[in-house]
Amino acid sequence: GAVVSQHPSWVICKSGTSVKIECRSLDFQATTMFWYRQFPKQSLMLMATSNEGSKATYEQGVEKDKFLINHASLTLSTLTVTSAHPEDSSFYICSARAEDQPQHFGDGTRLSIL
Amino acid sequence: RKEVEQDPGPFNVPEGATVAFNCTYSNSASQSFFWYRQDCRKEPKLLMSVYSSGNEDGRFTAQLNRASQYISLLIRDSKLSDSATYLCVVRSNSGYALNFGKGTSLLVTP
Numbered sequence: 001g002a003v004v005s006q007h008p009s010w011v012i013c014k015s016g017t018s019v020k021i022e023c024r025s026l027d028f029q030a031t032t033m034f035w036y037r038q039f040p041k042q043s044l045m046l047m048a049t050s051n052e053g054s055k056a057t058y059e060q061g062v063e064k065d066k067f068l069i070n071h072a073s074l075t076l077s078t079l080t081v082t083s084a085h086p087e088d089s090s091f092y093i094c095s096a097r098a099e100d101q102p103q104h105f106g107d108g109t110r111l112s113i114l
Numbered sequence: 115r116k117e118v119e120q121d122p123g124p125f126n127v128p129e130g131a132t133v134a135f136n137c138t139y140s141n142s143a144s145q146s147f148f149w150y151r152q153d154c155r156k157e158p159k160l161l162m163s164v165y166s167s168g169n170e171d172g173r174f175t176a177q178l179n180r181a182s183q184y185i186s187l188l189i190r191d192s193k194l195s196d197s198a199t200y201l202c203v204v205r206s207n208s209g210y211a212l213n214f215g216k217g218t219s220l221l222v223t224p
Contacts, residue, residue: 034210
């Protein structure tokens with residue numbers, strides 16, 4: 001079945017560090033990738049939608065300068081949390097879909113900022 | 115009002131019990147409906163899609179009532195391995211992004 005790989009799975013960093021998370025579709029070309037964030041005991045919240053070769057579309061309340069998304073190829077999207085602070089600590093999950101196919105989720109990245 | 119609302123539970127049931135989860139959604143233009151399962155500290159995994167005619171997959175039965183904007187999931191003969199959080203998920207007709215409920219926690223005990 002379709003596989004989406006997310007790396008790293010767990011990050012612990014000091015406040016002020018920038019953190020890059022990678023999302024790869026391993027066996028299909030993803031026309032669209034999505035980035036979600038989930039705080040403890042909360043639902044997954046969509047942060048942004050990313051189409052290959054174009055700028056990401058951010059949801060209301062998500063700072064595009066804070067959360068940089070690059071979708072340079074049909075198999076790779078990256079999310080960079082710039083100058084991360086403790087309030088950015090969360091579970092970040094990507095998903096990817098091919099044309100007319102359901103979304104497949106990555107394993108998620110648990111980000112802890114000290 | 116949240117787009118997708120679920121009773122957070124937790125539901126504690128003995129093995130073999132039947133348990134039902136409910137979900138309501140606010141956007142009447144929503145087109146696709148799903149139940150996902152999420153284990154602790156893991157990514158969500160698709161359990162089943164939900165169709166207007168109702169659909170069944172083994173011990174799991176899903177129902178959709180578009181008029182009431184209501185979705186349900188029934189689990190029969192609960193197993194210990196069913197313990198997880200069940201997420202009600204709705205996709206609107208604009209784009210492919212998914213709207214997740216907060217999830218309903220299920221704990222199946224021996």
